[in-house]
Every structure is written in structure tokens, then in C-alpha cells.
Amino acid sequence: MAASLKILFPNATRTSWSLGYYCTGPAGSGNKFGTTMAISHADDDDTFVIAGDSTNGSGQVTIFSDEGATKTTFTDSEEPQPDEGLGAYVDIGTNVAVAQGDDGWAHRWVLDAGSWDKQDRINPSTDAPGGIFVSRDDLTLIMNGGVNVEIFEASGSFASTPPTGSFASTQGFIPRPNSPETPRTHNVTSSMAANDNHFIVSTHLVKIADSSVSSFKAYIYSRKLDVPYKWWTELVIALQGPGPKDYSPLVEDDGD
Amino acid sequence: MPDSVATSGPYALRAEISNLYPPVAITDDSAVGFSNVVTDSSFFSPPPGKPSTRAALLFFERAPQTHVWSHVLTVPPPYLFDFRHVAMSKDICVVTLGPMVGVLNNLFDWKYTIYKKNAVSGVWQFLISYDQPNTVNMLGCSVNENGAISLSIQGFT
Numbered sequence: 001m002a003a004s005l006k007i008l009f010p011n012a013t014r015t016s017w018s019l020g021y022y023c024t025g026p027a028g029s030g031n032k033f034g035t036t037m038a039i040s041h042a043d044d045d046d047t048f049v050i051a052g053d054s055t056n057g058s059g060q061v062t063i064f065s066d067e068g069a070t071k072t073t074f075t076d077s078e079e080p081q082p083d084e085g086l087g088a089y090v091d092i093g094t095n096v097a098v099a100q101g102d103d104g105w106a107h108r109w110v111l112d113a114g115s116w117d118k119q120d121r122i123n124p125s126t127d128a129p130g131g132i133f134v135s136r137d138d139l140t141l142i143m144n145g146g147v148n149v150e151i152f153e154a155s156g157s158f159a160s161t162p163p164t165g166s167f168a169s170t171q172g173f174i175p176r177p178n179s180p181e182t183p184r185t186h187n188v189t190s191s192m193a194a195n196d197n198h199f200i201v202s203t204h205l206v207k208i209a210d211s212s213v214s215s216f217k218a219y220i221y222s223r224k225l226d227v228p229y230k231w232w233t234e235l236v237i238a239l240q241g242p243g244p245k246d247y248s249p250l251v252e253d254d255g256d
Numbered sequence: 257m258p259d260s261v262a263t264s265g266p267y268a269l270r271a272e273i274s275n276l277y278p279p280v281a282i283t284d285d286s287a288v289g290f291s292n293v294v295t296d297s298s299f300f301s302p303p304p305g306k307p308s309t310r311a312a313l314l315f316f317e318r319a320p321q322t323h324v325w326s327h328v329l330t331v332p333p334p335y336l337f338d339f340r341h342v343a344m345s346k347d348i349c350v351v352t353l354g355p356m357v358g359v360l361n362n363l364f365d366w367k368y369t370i371y372k373k374n375a376v377s378g379v380w381q382f383l384i385s386y387d388q389p390n391t392v393n394m395l396g397c398s399v400n401e402n403g404a405i406s407l408s409i410q411g412f413t
Contacts, residue, residue, distance in 0.1 A: 002411055003395075010403035014348070016384060017370070017405060039398040039406040193282040193344075198318075200288060202280045218280060218290060220325060 007039070038090045038097075089133050098122075098134045098141065106132055106143060122152060122167045133194035141167050142199050144192035149201055149221075151231065197223045199231075281344035284401070287373070287380075288316040288325065289349055291339035313339055313351060313371075315380050329380050331371075341397035347373040348403050349380065352394040366391040368407065 007021035090097040097109040106122040122141060133142045141152040156165035190203045202218035221231045281289045291313045315329040340352040354366030366388040373380050388394065388409065396408035 004409045004411060006405075006407040006409065008405040008407070014372070014403045017386070017403075020404070039400045039404055191280050193280045193288070195282055195284055198282060200280045200282055202290065220288070 096134055098132055106141070108134070119165075133192070133199060135196045140196075142192070142194050144190060144201055149192075149199075281342045281349070283344045283346050286318050286320070286346070287344060288318075289342045289344050290314040290316075291342040291351055313342065313349075315349075331380075331382070340394055343397045343399045343405075345399045345401045345403065347375070348399050349373075350397055350399045350405050352388075352397050352407070354388070354391065354394060364391055364412075365389055366394055368394070368397070368405075370405075 004024050008017040009020040010017050098106055108119045110119050143150050150169050152167040153170040154165050154167050193200045200218055200220050223231055312330045312332055316325050317328045318325050343350045349371040352368045355363040367385050369385040370383045371380050372383040391411045393410040398406045
């Protein structure tokens, strides 16, 4: 088996897509190039980040950037080595890329004069992360951990030489949906999506002993713009597994 | 076969859930997509001999200038695929689907499908689907505001 990567670009009317860039996995990538990835959200489409694993069991982060005809690959080798890269985010508007391994640690890169430089590591919230995001103003980092969601806010300057910026947890832990459930009785997976003002944490729970019992819960959190660093739960979407078939009227679920 | 699902109360839906990872995606500020949420059989007519549930892609949107999200659309996957990933930008939603099961039972046929939000009506609509054959697994998917799509693929040499 082999790992490959496709970048597809749309036509002018954005009604069809064609292959713009293709490559096979870097050395050591084995058959998994990346399990999560992010492509730059800016005018240029030349940079993208992939977080994946490798054949030797260590996590690997790859940043591709197109400076002329050169593609540059960076491989993370800093301890602790994650087993798998699970989160990736890149924003060329602020020249920031962030990737997260399954040990919870996140690494942040900054594009400086055409070169990606690793800047700092952010403390893990928990293990088994399920997503990562850094805001375009580069001041907020959201990490979805195994049990909690944690929001980090930046202080100092990342543009200075040497950089003085750092991230610190400001919100405390936000319990993830279904977090009291243990893996011994349930399989729990989680994912996250975010933008500057909202983030979603979803959890999918399947009870091992009875596969008919499952649930999907998604929480949407929003930033309260007039109160710095204040987030609150805006919407809970709860989809309960049926268990025994029951076609009684729908009952509102508050997500508990 | 309806293409939408009624909601009751604030976004409560009766559903069965697949055993797959439940991807979520959000646009710049106005729309959310969930995939691999398997709806109750009352919403979709299963193919003969297939389980009475099917995966679905759910869209939620936020009304402008408000913080009110509401469910706007549920679509089943085309063919006999399950959704695997979902990625969204302001008007583009990309989902990966696979593997093919059912009649052909070809586990190495995958697809990626693109939904687009109609600029006039504001409705999310199926746009185009591409084949991704000889694939063991699709591992990642991303889309940016320009509509550029990245895919991570596990395939055969």
C-alpha cells in the first residue's frame, strides 16, 4: 500500500475540480500520509499542513509550502514523539500553522521570510486529542482533548525576535460531552471544528456491551465578543441511539 | 424519499448512529455540517436487503446577525456509501465516501462528492462527484475559501 496526497483546484466558476498537485508520502510515512490535514485559508493555495503517523510509530507533521518550485517538508522530531498526528491547522493570513499529536502536545510554526520555523509547544490539555484550531488573530488556540476542551489565549509577541509570545489556558476545562463515560464500557470518539467565533465539539459514543446503544452529541460554543475570553454553549445537538425500536413522540434532549 | 428531516424542540432528532468517527465541519461563521449520522429508517427507504439505517449529512445554519442555529437539510449519501469526512468553506462542502458496499461489494471504490450552496437560493445542493478507485482508505480532507481541496489517500502502489 502507499500514501498519496491530492490537491485539487476548481475552475473559474467553481463547478468542477482538477488535479493541481499530487505526491506520494514522504520517507517513513508508510501507507498513511496523514489522518488529518488542513489547507491554507488565504488567497494563495500553496501551503498546507498534514498531521499523520509513520511506519516507525512516531507522529509526523508535514508542512508543504510552495516557494517558487520548491516544496519543503518538515518532519517533527521533538520529544515527546506522538504516535499519531491528529490535528492540523494552517492560516497563511497570519502565517501560522499548528499541528497536534495524540500525546496532546501541539506545535506551532510561523512562516518567516519564506521559511517555516517551529516556534513553541503548547501544553497538552489531555491525551487523545480530537482537534485543534488557532484563530486568525493568533490569539486563541482551542484544543479538544480526551476528556476536556481547553482554550488557550496568547500573550506577548510572536513577531518579535526572539518571540516573547506564549499561550496560557484561560478558561479552565470545558467538559466534553459524554466525558464521564469510560472506554471500558464505551467507545468514545470525538471531533472538533472551529472558526474565530464558534467551535463545535462532537462526541460519538457506542456502548460496547450493547452495540444498539449509541449517541452523538455536538455542542456549539460561541465567543461572547463583548466579554474577552468568554465562551458559552450556544447549541446542543443530541442524537440518541434508539436501543429498542421506539416510535413514541420525540423528546427534547438537553445533551446531559 | 424525503431530503429533509423534521426536528422537534431545539434540534432534537431521533436517530441511529453509525460506528464511524463523526466528522464535523464549520464554515467561516454561518454553516455547520455533520456526517455519518445515521438516521432512523423512517426518514430514508433502505435498499432491499440492507439495514434500515443509512448515513446522512446534516447541515445547520446560523441566521445572520443572530446566534440561532437551525437544522436546514439532511441528505443521504449517493450510492451505497457512507460519509467518511466532511470539510466546509463558505459555499463548498466536500465529503469523502466509501467503501462501496452492497451490490458490487467493492471495498476499494471510494468517491468524494461536492455540495455547493446556491448563491441565489441559499440552499445546499449536490454539485458533482468524483471517483477515487483503488483506494484502501481516505484519511483526510480539507477545503479552503478558494475552493481548493486536499485529500489524503491510502491506496495501492
